[in-house]
Amino acid sequence: MSKTIIRFGVIGCGLMGKEFASAAARWCHLTNVDFEPQITAVCDANVSATQWFKEHVPSVKAVYTDYKELLADPSVDAVYCAVPHHLHAQIYVDIIESGKHLLGEKPFGIDQDANRLIQEAVLKHPDVIVRCSSEFPFFPGAQRIVQWVKEKKFGTIMEVEAGFWHSSDLDPGKPMNWKRQIASNGEYGCMGDLGMHVLHLPMRFGWKPKSVRALLANIIRQRPDASGSPVPCETWDNAILACDVELEDQRFPMVLSTKRIAPGHANTWFIRIAGTECSAEFTTKHPKQITYLPYTPGGVQAWHVEDAPYQSAYGTITGGIFEFGFSDSILQMWAAFCDELAHGKDARLPFRCATPEEAVGSHKIFTAALESNRTGQTIPIDWRN
Numbered sequence: 467m468s469k470t471i472i473r474f475g476v477i478g479c480g481l482m483g484k485e486f487a488s489a490a491a492r493w494c495h496l497t498n499v500d501f502e503p504q505i506t507a508v509c510d511a512n513v514s515a516t517q518w519f520k521e522h523v524p525s526v527k528a529v530y531t532d533y534k535e536l537l538a539d540p541s542v543d544a545v546y547c548a549v550p551h552h553l554h555a556q557i558y559v560d561i562i563e564s565g566k567h568l569l570g571e572k573p574f575g576i577d578q579d580a581n582r583l584i585q586e587a588v589l590k591h592p593d594v595i596v597r598c599s600s601e602f603p604f605f606p607g608a609q610r611i612v613q614w615v616k617e618k619k620f621g622t623i624m625e626v627e628a629g630f631w632h633s634s635d636l637d638p639g640k641p642m643n644w645k646r647q648i649a650s651n652g653e654y655g656c657m658g659d660l661g662m663h664v665l666h667l668p669m670r671f672g673w674k675p676k677s678v679r680a681l682l683a684n685i686i687r688q689r690p691d692a693s694g695s696p697v698p699c700e701t702w703d704n705a706i707l708a709c710d711v712e713l714e715d716q717r718f719p720m721v722l723s724t725k726r727i728a729p730g731h732a733n734t735w736f737i738r739i740a741g742t743e744c745s746a747e748f749t750t751k752h753p754k755q756i757t758y759l760p761y762t763p764g765g766v767q768a769w770h771v772e773d774a775p776y777q778s779a780y781g782t783i784t785g786g787i788f789e790f791g792f793s794d795s796i797l798q799m800w801a802a803f804c805d806e807l808a809h810g811k812d813a814r815l816p817f818r819c820a821t822p823e824e825a826v827g828s829h830k831i832f833t834a835a836l837e838s839n840r841t842g843q844t845i846p847i848d849w850r851n
């Protein structure tokens with residue numbers, strides 16, 4: 467099969483930049499795709515971060531320390547940008563204005579003002595395809611939930627709970643990094659870091675809360691810096707958001723939580739929906755399981771626990787009996803993004819990457835949550851515009 471090669475530049479060669487390179491390197495894992503990313507250029511302000519790419523990604527022909535040079539490189543069609551949050555607005559706007567397509571990391575701006583600048587550039591350049599990174603909904607169990615919501619399988623929804631929990635910050639000796647400082651990570655703290663992952667599906671389903679009451683906690687208030695001296699740890703560790711969702715025909719509470727300190731949880735992303743006709747839960751804690759309870763009036767209430775087969779949005783060489791994992795979800799997200807780049811409006815797109823509009827929605831909720839925590843009030847959210 468002939469393939470459309472999409473030439474990528476990577477800006478930010480840290481943790482996530484490498485994940486993309488690894489996904490691109492095992493593109494042969496996907497079956498029946500007529501497009502393929504090729505990383506031709508990389509950029510990092512810290513040149514030593516690009517060394518790994520030089521050693522492991524033979525397609526890389528150019529290495530930059532100034533992202534503007536990468537944007538001027540005609541051998542780059544699209545950019546993956548994975549840099550600290552305070553740089554999102556400036557760099558994302560410059561990428562979009564250069565005419566190169568963008569998969570940008572969440573939260574798509576350090577705060578709502580920064581996100582507005584990005585959204586203005588998105589609207590000014592409709593020919594540039596811009597998406598926000600969020601991989602967990604590509605797990606087969608999450609895709610089953612997406613399907614069931616589309617089919618209205620749940621009946622009247624009684625309650626939704628979604629979250630993304632980590633626990634390594636329970637260790638007070640874990641060193642300080644940019645993700646624990648307001649200047650680089652933002653006032654949102656854990657919401658900015660983890661919240662887009664939690665909101666991707668609710669936003670996709672159109673579950674826009676009309677209000678939010680938030681409780682935010684800063685638990686570990688100082689951490690050692692590189693020299694071992696304690697420095698203030700400024701950002702929110704944990705957030706619980708009680709949202710009031712009102713749809714045309716139903717109204718239900720939706721509890722969203724983002725936690726850096728949830729003892730025992732390492733990268734646990736989950737969604738639970740309780741409905742009058744069906745309830746269901748998927749959590750990455752049990753990545754191959756989907757649990758559900760179908761109900762008919764007067765019938766038995768029994769949870770079914772099923773091993774969800776490896777049935778991904780884009781087909782792969784992996785047999786259905788095997789397990790799906792984090793790096794598979796990253797590969798699927800990249801397939802969805804490249805599908806859109808290669809085929810535009812004709813892309814078959816079993817599931818679309820998070821959109822800039824969905825990121826705008828997340829910023830509305832996080833900004834209202836900050837105000838709610840500050841004032842102790844329930845804050846209405848205006849979804850007009």
Ligand SMILES: NC(=O)c1ccc[n+]([C@@H]2O[C@H](COP(=O)([O-])OP(=O)(O)OC[C@H]3O[C@@H](n4cnc5c(N)ncnc54)[C@H](O)[C@@H]3O)[C@@H](O)[C@H]2O)c1
Binds near residue numbers: 478480509512547600
């Ligand atoms: N999708 C996910 O699951 C996931 C997971 C972790 C982080 N992230 C997001 O990815 C982004 C980056 O996080 P990370 O964990 O990879 O961080 P990281 O610190 O590992 O990497 C960031 C890189 O950006 C580089 N950088 C800083 N300023 C730069 C500039 N001006 N030009 C070019 N490079 C510059 C740094 O030197 C560093 O190498 C953030 O937005 C974060 O929220 C997403």
